[in-house]
Amino acid sequence: MDTVTPVESTSQPLCRLDEIPDGGASAVDAVLADGEENLILLRHGGQVRGYLNICPHTGRRLDYAPGKFLLKNDTLICAVHGATFNRVDGLCIAGPCRGEHLREVALRVEGGEIHLLPGA
Numbered sequence: 829m830d831t832v833t834p835v836e837s838t839s840q841p842l843c844r845l846d847e848i849p850d851g852g853a854s855a856v857d858a859v860l861a862d863g864e865e866n867l868i869l870l871r872h873g874g875q876v877r878g879y880l881n882i883c884p885h886t887g888r889r890l891d892y893a894p895g896k897f898l899l900k901n902d903t904l905i906c907a908v909h910g911a912t913f914n915r916v917d918g919l920c921i922a923g924p925c926r927g928e929h930l931r932e933v934a935l936r937v938e939g940g941e942i943h944l945l946p947g948a
Contacts, residue, residue, distance in 0.1 A: 839936070839943035842869065845876065846940065853904065855881055855895040858944050860933070867933055868897065869942060870904065870915050876942050878933040879918050885911050885925035904930075 840858055848854045848871040856867050866881040868890065881889050883906045891897050892907035899905070903921070904913045911923030918930035934945040 839945055842867070842878075842935075842942045842944055844941055845871065845874065845937055848876070848942075851899070853897040853899060855891060855897075858933070860944075867944075868904070868930075869935070872915070874937060876935055876937055877915060877918075878935045878942075878944070879930035880933065882931065883908060883911055883925070884920065884928040884930065885909055885923070 842856045842858060843854065848869055850871055850873060853868055853870045856869060857864055858867050866889065868879045868881045870877045870879075881891065883890050885906070886908060888908050890904065890906045897904060898907055902915050904915055905911070906913075906923065909924050911920050911925050913920050913930055918932055920926050920928050936943050936945055
């Protein structure tokens with residue numbers, strides 16, 4: 829699984845944890861080594877997983893409207909072609925890119941804020 833490494837020397841605050849409903853997802857923009865990217869933040873309790881908002885099948889965004897994602901049980905579904913990804917590891921378990929992963933970004937939750945980690 830590919831991991832994107834941010835270029836900033838300090839962590840970037842992305843949003844507050846309580847801005848994402850528990851069990852839900854949100855989209856935020858962040859500066860990574862490759863430039864500015866849109867990220868998917870998936871919350872489960874006090875933990876958050878982050879991935880690039882790019883489907884490995886087509887290179888298109890996974891949301892059906894900006895920041896709106898199809899979530900079912902413990903999966904994230906691409907709105908374009910129906911590829912289905914595990915929320916916990918980004919593995920595509922169904923659809924045209926089965927076996928591929930979403931590109932994960934390193935995050936931490938501190939003081940109720942979600943931060944993008946530098947050099948992770």
